[in-house]
Amino acid sequence: MLPEETFRSSDLPPADRFECWRALMSETHAPMELQSEHAADFWVNQRNISLGEITVYPLECDSLTFRRTPKLISKSDPEAFHLSLVKRGSGVVTSGRATIMHRAFEYHSSDTSRPFEINSIRGSFEVIGIEVPKNLLPMPPHTAGQVIGRRISARDGMGALLATFLTQVTRDSRSYQPADGPRLGAVLADLVASLFAGVLDADRSLTPETHRRALTLRIMDFIRRNADDPQLDVSAIAAAHHISVSYLHRLFQREGGGTTAAGFVQQQRLSRARRDLADPLFREVPVHVIAARRQQGVP
Structure with a gap:
């Protein structure tokens, strides 16, 4: 701690x-x-x-x-x-x-x-x-x-x-x-x-470094809030922040803590899938259905 x-x-x-x-x-x-x-x-x-x-x-x-x-x-x-x-x-x-x-x-x-x-x-x-x-x-x-x-x-x-x-x-x-x-x-x-x-x-x-960190944090927060959107991909993320896809990739290479933008989206969706699996409301829903819904970004 x-x-x-x-x-x-x-x-x-x-x-x-x-x-x-x-x-x-x-x-x-x-x-x-x-x-x-x-x-x-x-x-x-x-x-x-x-x-x-x-x-x-x-x-x-x-x-x-x-x-x-x-x-x-x-x-x-x-x-x-x-x-x-x-x-x-x-x-x-x-x-x-x-x-x-x-x-x-x-x-x-x-x-x-x-x-x-x-x-x-x-x-x-x-x-x-x-x-x-x-x-x-x-x-x-x-x-x-x-x-x-x-x-x-x-x-x-x-x-x-x-x-x-x-x-x-x-x-x-x-x-x-x-x-x-x-x-x-x-x-x-x-x-x-x-x-x-x-x-x-x-x-x-x-400083340029602070600019990059702050922008990456804003992007990560945007991904967390929109991970359930099936249309969310690297192109949509870049467009929402008025940057190119290539610059988005460079940001995550430098400030993403070892993950890519696409990987971070996947992490958020998997996290939601784990939460669903632990939720009694989804007890009767097959695992493969929950996995497919989250993989597609369905809330």
Whole structure:
């Protein structure tokens, strides 16, 4: 499994919960002032998952205020960008003169080098947080910094792809090997950079390698979502992404992890066939019928 640390407030006496969690958040993100009307009996569940030098953490807790002040920045700055996928709840982020409300299925971002304040609203909330050192993001920090504080949707495009990646990694963290962590971290850094570049419409700031990785990940996500389409083949995949078949093959040769585009389609269909075979609803359906349906891309 991936290196992971779990914090559950229920494991501690009520009087110790808030302060112990504050100390954890100061290590995970950066030193912050935290305030909550629930501090006397704080409820929080958090898992810190290490992907090399990048940390991902599913977090749910009572409402509170996060505050990163100039004084704290002068004392300690890990030089990182933070991004949170909001899964439940809402909050108001104030950075400089800008104040933005973030709701579920949006991202909010911050920079450890800039003061900010985050106030969660109405009860508990749930997020998946990401801490990315600035020197690991494959785009210039001053360019990435222009995205900080903007509202970013997680419902479509690169935002949805990043959300899918975060959800899968945090849900299935035990299925990966420790050596997978840095590789997953590199993919995550590419996805964050591509998301930022899309917000800024500044793709020229990305490296060619990041372009290829991000495009390959988008294609893989497209294949997963459309594997049941009997018309899905390499020509259709290439056309949907406005690239040539030959370039599609080259992408998978470099970034496909040892599989081809056609092979990846086959893998998705076989995976669906295995799922059908395990489904009681298909108990009376002959194996060769299930295999034929999936081979043809029939849902």
